[in-house]
Amino acid sequence: MTAVVVDEPGDFRLADLAPRAPGRGEALVRVHACGLCGSDRELFRGTRPAEYVRYPVTPGHEWSGVVETAGEGVDPALVGRKVVGEGFRNCQTCDRCRDGDPTLCTAGYDETGFTQPGAMADTLTLPARLLHPLPDDADLEAAALLEPAACSAAAVLAAGATVGDRVAVVGDGALGLTALQLLAAASPAELLLIGGGPERAGLAAELGADSFRDKDSVGTGGDPAAPLAGRFDVVVETAGAPTSAHTAAALLRRGGRLVLTGIPPEGATGLDPTDLVVRRLDVRTVFGAPPRAWSHAVRAFGVGLLRTAPLVTHRRPLEEFAEAIELVGSGDPAVGKVLLIPSTPADTEGVP
Structure with missing residues (x-):
């Protein structure tokens, strides 16, 4: 061979x-x-x-x-x-x-x-x-x-989004776009994808996003006056960019749930422990995919929910x-x- x-x-x-x-x-x-x-x-x-x-x-x-x-x-x-x-x-x-x-x-x-x-x-x-x-x-x-989709499935299972939740995905690579589809299957009230640039907006809409925002136009920055800050029940971060975890946390409402899957480079912006405690954010992480996540992704692929x-x-x-x-x-x-x-x-x- x-x-x-x-x-x-x-x-x-x-x-x-x-x-x-x-x-x-x-x-x-x-x-x-x-x-x-x-x-x-x-x-x-x-x-x-x-x-x-x-x-x-x-x-x-x-x-x-x-x-x-x-x-x-x-x-x-x-x-x-x-x-x-x-x-x-x-x-x-x-x-x-x-x-x-x-x-x-x-x-x-x-x-x-x-x-x-x-x-x-x-x-x-x-x-x-x-x-x-x-x-x-x-x-x-x-x-x-299906390997990156299984990792996304692990994140989605950890996120535990339910019908009517307001959900955001940070990252528009393979992880983000597969997580988007698996989250769409939970019938969220709102599903936002934050990507690196406008080039993926059309694909995001095709795969289930209600809206798309360029990461440079989100403007959360921890500013409570920003339109997206504190809006979402669940956020899944897949980008692994230097500031993406910070952006993802800023999107969450008090008591919201954050799932981190991207592995950022050294020197990335960290999460503020005071913010995590005061807002009682539930932070979960994913590295790889256990068998149950693989089964979830394969089933979704088999019935056409995951493209x-x-x-x-x-x-x-x-x-x-x-x-x-x-x-x-x-x-x-x-x-x-x-x-x-x-x-x-x-x-x-x-x-x-």
Whole structure:
């Protein structure tokens, strides 16, 4: 198989490797598409924290494909199924795993595409327990975005928005636009998306936003006279920008609920603990997605409540990995989700 291998920061190669046969409890998946995100760019540039990457590595944690081979102990009915898969390789035995939150596994961080071989390759071998089967007619390119959608689902489940709530999403990337759709399914009284610029306003409306505001025109700034400050019951922050958490908190009413999913750079504007206490803000955080969030996203995708195809703007072969990484970090508002398509993508013709 062909695989992208990042040997060290800034240094990658295309390798001709033998696919790893699945062992007991594992499955080999023929990859159809693999998405890129900011963490892949960090991995390539060497800015990802050392404990969250292990070189050399084949990146790729957002992917879709078709099961080609099942190892011993795996249901043979999985062969031929369209699937996506969780990335965290949790121990399953520590207290946090037994509590149902393997993203907090105390055995240490281990994830497909960062410390384990990922999906920027023709095939991927992984524990079958991590797979989520898709409907037979699923669009596999769109399904490659179910990993960020699962993270969004974790945020939405933590937010606990109910019918009639006033809800805002801060950030218009893949996380924000998938969170927007999952929140829209709760029938909020108001659903606002705050984005980086006006270019995403049309897409936001198409995906369920009642209104769109440019981050530079929001004008919360902690000013109680600002029109949006203190207005919302629930705010989900997905941008990870230096000031986005502060903006998100300012949008909340007293007693409102804030969910933070973006990881900001060093020196980001922090939340004021006095403000949190006095206004009794409920702050929750999300890192990755537990199985229940994956199931939520996959179900929403399967019944048409979650549309990810409109987020894809660029497709590149594995050979153009470096160019694709540069697209991800270009800052061009015309660039949405970038997909890498393997040399021999999963052939779904004849798949049930």
